Amino acid sequence: MNCVEFRRHLGADPQSNAVEFVRHRAECPRCADAAGRAVEFDRNLLRALNIEAPAQLADSILLAQATDERRRRVTLRRRGTIFAVAASLALAIGLFGMRVDAKPLSTLAVDHLSAEPFALATTAPIPDTDVRNAFAKRGVALDKVPAGVSYVQCCPVGRYLSVHMVMPEQDGPVTVLYVTNDIAKQRQDFVRGGWLGRSVPMGHGTLVLLAKSSSKFDHVEAVWSEAFATAPANGRG
Template sequence: MDCLEFRRRLGAEPHGRDPDMLAHRETCPSCAAAWEKAQRFEQSLHGAFEVPLPEGLAERVLLAQATGERQRHVRRRHIALGLAASLLIVLGGGGIAWRQAQARALPTLAVAHMPGEIGALALTRPLASAPVAAAFAERHAALRGPLPDDTTYVHVCDVGPFHTVHLVSRPDGQPVVVLYVPARQSTARRDFRRDGWFGREVPLEHGTLVMLANRQDRSAFDTVEQGWRVAIDGLGQGRVSEL
């Protein structure tokens, strides 16, 4: 098993125990580090669903129900405890819902997808247009303009529930990951940061573009965004800031 296959399997099965994967992990320090990072990410997702109730809440509610003296006082106390419990449930449920929404968000899923595809960043030979057009066609999408000449990788990938075309562009010699999600439009163009990755989410006419770079310099994002706007939407050569 080579590093690219290990990372792809890790992205799909972060808890996988395949003997070939385990054997490769033991002999490859970089893949072992990627495995550890994937486990930490999985643990953080699991922890988002664990919202503990206040200590002693059940005992206080039972005590209020069992006490017969000073009925009016007990009733008021019971109501107060019930309101407190309801408030905690609402707040806890809101926190869980927010974490769940974040865990399902496209930028989060894009970053989580990268351990299995990290080897693609090392590819430097530009691709011909035919395999890229074929990948778009497989996702029922089309290129409406010229392909950026710095495209070095293409693959159809499932990123969570999203069916994407995964590409890599190298506008300045450094890799920028490009994920195109056809027929899914984000609400706004925005930059983000997740787990050491810098990214940008961009709504296009027929889908959404997500760009990722594992370096702080985002200057290449404008060039990459403009190149894929032209290729996917068939727009003119105007500056990104004017779009």
């Protein structure tokens, strides 16, 4: 069991006694710390829920039932106001979503990386078939897979669809995001939130690289450029 599998299992059952789960917890300090926090959260939640029913609960229920008809009449009178408020709220949410979507891909990529820091902890290479399958889900038939991919998932990045990968390098891991429903206008280096980045139009999408050091960007870009040079056209976004 690797760190990603452990975190998924932890989210489903923090108290699990599965052999692989227990073994990984004993071998990985970071995952053991995460498991400890999850167990403590469960304990606090149980304590919070262990509350005796108030002595006047039955009276309160009867009172609520007795006033239900009055509330129903008030609700009918206010329905027009509620609809107006709901419409305003929907408009506000829509405008907020437009502002979120207005973020550039580079910013959305850094935000996504910050939400999945555990991906950077994986270092063991994964099978090429896992990478091909992830790209296939995005409509890309990838024949050649660069060596050294240690993590892959199909992830939404804001309004974009991507294949999220990690490639461990000597100077630190390089996050590789291949966005299938956007093509960058030009190759560009950037700095966002303490991360160095590069976006490159490649194939029928955009390759985004993120790392603390850009020393391996040229190499990683080259191996993926070679991989896409042999890839057939996209079937879908």
